[in-house]
Amino acid sequence: MTTWMRCYWDEEVTWYYFEVDAEGWVTRQVELQGSETAPIAAASLEEWQRAQQAGGLAEYExxxxxxxxxxxxxxxxxxxxxxxxxxxxxxxxAARQEIAAR
Known part of the structure; x- marks a missing residue:
């Protein structure tokens, strides 16, 4: 069963949002940083794996x-x-839209 959660890390002033599969692996992750909660990451494990196979991992990351x-x-x-x-x-x-627009 898929679950969704978020955690806050004070030292980084960052909210982490996770989608987690039944085995406990993060399948999608969003990171929002600072008081303005600016998205700094919105990664998908499936996309990451495809980018790795296609030789585009550095660009994806x-x-x-x-x-x-x-x-x-x-x-x-x-x-x-x-x-x-x-x-x-x-x-x-929201995070993907903002990151894609950069």
Whole structure:
């Protein structure tokens, strides 16, 4: 079952939004930084894998960032807020639009 969550890291002043699959892997991730919550990443694991296979990984990562490399079961010291799919999609869509426009 897919779940959606967000976490805040004070030291980075960054909100992290995650879509997580049934095995605990992050399939999509958004990062919003600063008081203006500017999107600095909106990465999809599936897109990342396609970019890697096509030889365009550096370009993809430069534009959209990356997803977490470990499943959430291995994360320490985080307490996520659960989100609905609609809440995540709103953040995802806004971040992708802003990043794509750059």
């Amino acid at each position: 430069k534009k959209y960032g990356v997803t977490a490399e470990l499943p959430v079961s291995q994360w320490e010291d985080y307490e996520p807020d659960q989100l609905t799919s609609q809440e995540f999609e709103e953040v995802w869509d």
